[in-house]
Amino acid sequence: MNIIPETLRAGSALAEDYVKGTGRVLELYGYHFRQAEDYKTRAKRLxxxxxxRIDRQALVRCLRIYNEEHNAHVQVMESLNRLSQPDALVITGGQQSGLFTGQLLVIYKAATIIKAAQExxxxxGRPVVPVFWIAGEDHDWDEVNHTYVMTGxxxxVKVRLRHQPERRNSVSYIPLSPAHKEEALLELExxxxxxxxxxxxLQQIRTAFMESTHLSDAFAKMLGRFFGRYGLVLLDSADPELRKxxxxxxxxxIESNEELGAAYQAAAEQIEEAGYQxxxxxTEGGANLFYIFKGERLLLYKQNGMYGDxxxxxRFSKEELLAELEQHPERFSNNVLTRPLMQDSLLPVLATVLGHGEISYWAITRRAFEVLGLEMPVLLPRMSFTLVEPNVRKHMEAFGLNFQNIMEGLEPLKDKWLKAQDPLHLEEEFAAFRQELFRLYTPVIERAGQIEKGLIRLGEKNRDRIAEQIDFMEERVRDALARKHETVLRQWDLIGISLLPLGRPQERVYSIYQYTSRYGDGLVHEMMSLPLDREHLHRTIYL
Incomplete structure (x- = not known):
């Protein structure tokens, strides 16, 4: 395994500046992950x-029940024992419960949480426990019901769980039929x-999948299989016992809803004033809470002193909503802006591990933390990797490619290579022919128009048809050239499908099982031996 630091742009100027510690980001966040003293200050404040925060012992009891069912590793139970100690802190981070663990970035986030807790x-010099927050209360089924496989x-190619829920409910509350699970497993196979x-x-996945009623349960079992030995505690945000x-x-x-709304609005204005998107x-009037009604997750809004969807x-008054909470806490759920507050109200969060998109929207929450008498934790960017298999590396070297120029766009490089394989320079010939057609034919059309004006339009159409035929012939020549070099072009395609599938970074498309099926679970445990690298957050791993 050869590791090379690389640059992978985040797509968010705010996240880029936060990672670098530049721009006006320090006004928008509390602590910074590069400052060692900030961790000590945060620990003292916790x-x-x-x-x-919620009673620590009650929380540990709840987490113990959940982990005994889905993540019953000796090291996890030891982590929970340590979390019960009054001086224990937490490094956390989370993700939706995707099919077959979802994208590779889920694995990288879990690894970062564990490594950061150890460090x-x-x-x-005090206990720091790794906790993975499974966002089971999220309801975006189409975002989690599939994964992708690299084939020929x-x-x-998408592998999809074809079950379609009747209502927009939390993922952890959507039961899966054995038939739909079997279908997805056979498709993956x-x-x-x-x-x-x-x-x-396949046997590992089948065992976890078939023993689970919901997608989140299967996700927890699979994640625990990789990281339970490192003491990673799992938490499902939709756990009914946790909700109590x-x-x-x-x-x-609810009681501070007006103040929270004002805090989010003020932070949003500050972010935009600083020049960020x-x-x-x-949303104006948003309550930033969901209510589950007859199996459907409804986002609440405020209007004329009432809460409704x-x-x-x-439709509830504030008093009615509080009474409903007293009777049915399981019907309430966080949105993207209140989840950070809930996390900090449950756990002594030293730092939370986030992707760049999450870092960007967390800036909106800083003032809201203060409304609840809390404080934003240290935000730690997750580790990021691209896995390069030996045959892909061989092709990259043959074509003189590196990670950076591939990320900038592989297709133009591939087209340039193909053009260089034409010793007759026919593309230039066609371009010259097309130019000469217009040069010679245009004056003829103009002169014909002196005889009858309608001939100008007819001549232009005729000229364009001839140009189309030239284009058609040029395309056929290009196709013939591609067929002649088909074997080599497939090598270019392999580079693309491996490193930039669907035009996206590899870690945002494939599941870890794409790679453990070839290299075994040892691949994950080798990655766990890598240190945190705060300077080069993205690294290419040549397998």
Whole structure:
């Protein structure tokens, strides 16, 4: 395994500046991950705010029940014992519960959480426990019900869980039928290329999948299989038992809803004034809470002192909403802007591991933390990798390619290479022919128009038809050249489908099982041996 630091742009100027510590970002965030002293300051503040969080022992009991069911590793139970200690802190981060663990970035985020907890514990000399927050309360089913496989096709092929829920409910509440699970497993088996560990991988997935009623349960079992040995504690944000503990926090969010809304609006204005784009919508009159009504997750809004959804299914006064919370806390759910507040109200979060998009929208929440008497934690960018297999590396070297020029765009490089394979320079010949056609024919058309004006339009149409035929012939020549070099062009395509599938970074498309089927689980554990690298957050791993 050869590791090379690389640059992978985030697509968000705000996140880029936060990572670099440049621009006006320090006004928008509390601490910075590059400042060692900030971790010590944050730890001290967490000690002072212990009573503002949910009872630690009750939380540990809840997490123990969940992990005993889905993540029952000795090291996880030990992590929970450590979390029960009054001086224990947490490094956390989370993701939606995607099919077959979802995208590679989920694995990288979990690895970052564990590595950061280990490092912080050594630095601070006190327990720091890694916790992965499964965003099971999210309802975007189409975002989590699929993964992609690299086959012999020109691009990544989707494997989809074809179950379609009747209502827009939290993913952790959507039951899966055995038939739909079996269908997805068979589709994965069919598409996943034959490899040394394929049978073992399929059995691992089948065991977790078939023992689970919901997608989030299967996700937890698969994630635990990779990281339970490192003591990674799992938390499902839709866990009904956890929701009971969260009721006092929801009460504070409802009672302080006006102040929270004003805080989000003020932060949004500050971000835009600093020259950045908002990465999450801050809606005027939004309550930033969901209510689950007859199996459907409804976003609440405020109007004329009442709380309701846009379609008019529910309508509460503040007092009625608080009474409903008292009776049915399981019906309440966070949105993207209140989840950070809930996380900090449950856990003593030293730092939270985020992707660049998350870093951008977390800037909207800083003032809201203060409304609840809390404080934004240190935001730590997750580690990022691109896996390069030996045959892909061989082709890259043959064509003189490196990671950076591939990320800038492979197709232009491929087209340039193909043009260079034409010793007759026919593309130039066609261009000259086309230019000469216009040069010679245009004056003839103009002179014909002196005889009858309608001949000008007729001549132009005739000229354009001839140009179209030239284009057609040029395209056929290009196709013939591609067929002649078909074998080599497939090597170019392999580079693209491996490193930039669907035109996106690899870590945002493929599942880890694409690689463990070839290299075994040892690949993940080798990656766990890599240190955190705060200077080069993206690294290319040549397998």
């Amino acid at each position: 000690d002072e705010m212990e009573t503002r 912080a514990e050594q630095r601070l 096709e020109p691009d990544a 069919r598409l996943l290329p034959d490899a040394e560990f394929k049978a073992e991988v 503990l969260e009721a006092p926090v929801f009460r504070r969010m 908002l990465q999450a919508e801050v 846009r379609r008019g299914y529910v």
